[in-house]
Amino acid sequence: MRTADVAQRAGYSVQQIRNLERDGILPPAQRSATGYRRYTDAHVRAALAYRALAAGVGPVEAKRILRADDLLALLDEAHARLHAERRDLALAKEAVAAIAAEPINDPSPSDAMSISELADALGVRPSALRHWEAEGLVEPDRAGTSRAYTPGDVRDARIVHQLRLAGYRIPQIRAVLPQLRQSGDWQDMVAARDASIATRSRALLRAAAELDGMLASR
Structure with missing residues (x-):
């Protein structure tokens, strides 16, 4: 997918997608021979997971979770x-x-x-x-x-x-x-x-679903 495709599917602007990748929220995109970014379904899911996590735990903690190697453990802590x-x-x-x-x-x-x-x-x-x-x-x-x-x-x-x-x-x-x-x-x-509490809990459920798909598609 192109940057615009990911932006459309995740509900962000093209610049926001680039910012999320720059900040380590999205996995680094592959580059084509001509230098264009190539995204996959994992990038869409990462963007959607960030949106849901930000609603559940705030943007700072959402970034920390998505950047972590042990993101599942951090998600468990958020539920706890x-x-x-x-x-x-x-x-x-x-x-x-x-x-x-x-x-x-x-x-x-x-x-x-x-x-x-x-x-x-x-x-x-x-x-x-x-x-x-x-x-x-x-x-x-x-x-x-x-x-x-x-x-x-x-x-x-x-x-x-x-x-x-x-x-x-x-x-x-x-x-x-x-x-x-x-x-x-x-x-x-x-x-x-x-x-x-219920709103944030449901946001974490949505984030968990996207994270599961993101990890499976890596």
């Missing part, structure tokens, strides 16, 4: 990371639902925790709590430089901690935390995360 992300999301969903539903009845000043006590209880550094405070996720009472975390603040910190463990970014947590404080309703957030 998605599995861990799906598992962590399920655990976080259960934990956050339970934490948000816990009643807080008539808290007294003695129920408050210091920043070091709360950090130890969560297994995080005090600097993480300060960062969450700066981002508006947790708002402890302040007396000078001292912080006092009420039971409500502790609950918020526990929710933030679980969501961070599940891979949520600060802006996502900031957007949903008010609803969690009021009703514990975070189903839309979880649904979006589930959909993202």
Whole structure:
């Protein structure tokens, strides 16, 4: 095949195909006696595999996989990371639902925790709590430089901690935390995360099919 043929079949421009070959994403093309590139089905599959991998793991990791001698092992690692992300999301969903539903009845000043006590209880550094405070996720009472975390603040910190463990970014947590404080309703957030994982997982399936054909046609 010519460069234009590969571009048409893979959905790229001619220049993009040349760039993919230059970057080591496609196998080096053979040259004709007159110097023209000659491509095979393996090149088309490599281009399609890159497109799917980029959707599943991002372009940087996709390039690393396709350039590697042990690309199947790297693909297995990508599937394993998605599995861990799906598992962590399920655990976080259960934990956050339970934490948000816990009643807080008539808290007294003695129920408050210091920043070091709360950090130890969560297994995080005090600097993480300060960062969450700066981002508006947790708002402890302040007396000078001292912080006092009420039971409500502790609950918020526990929710933030679980969501961070599940891979949520600060802006996502900031957007949903008010609803969690009021009703514990975070189903839309979880649904979006589930959909993202499913989309990336299917992209990896498409990539695996193209990689299998690419390896078989070498």
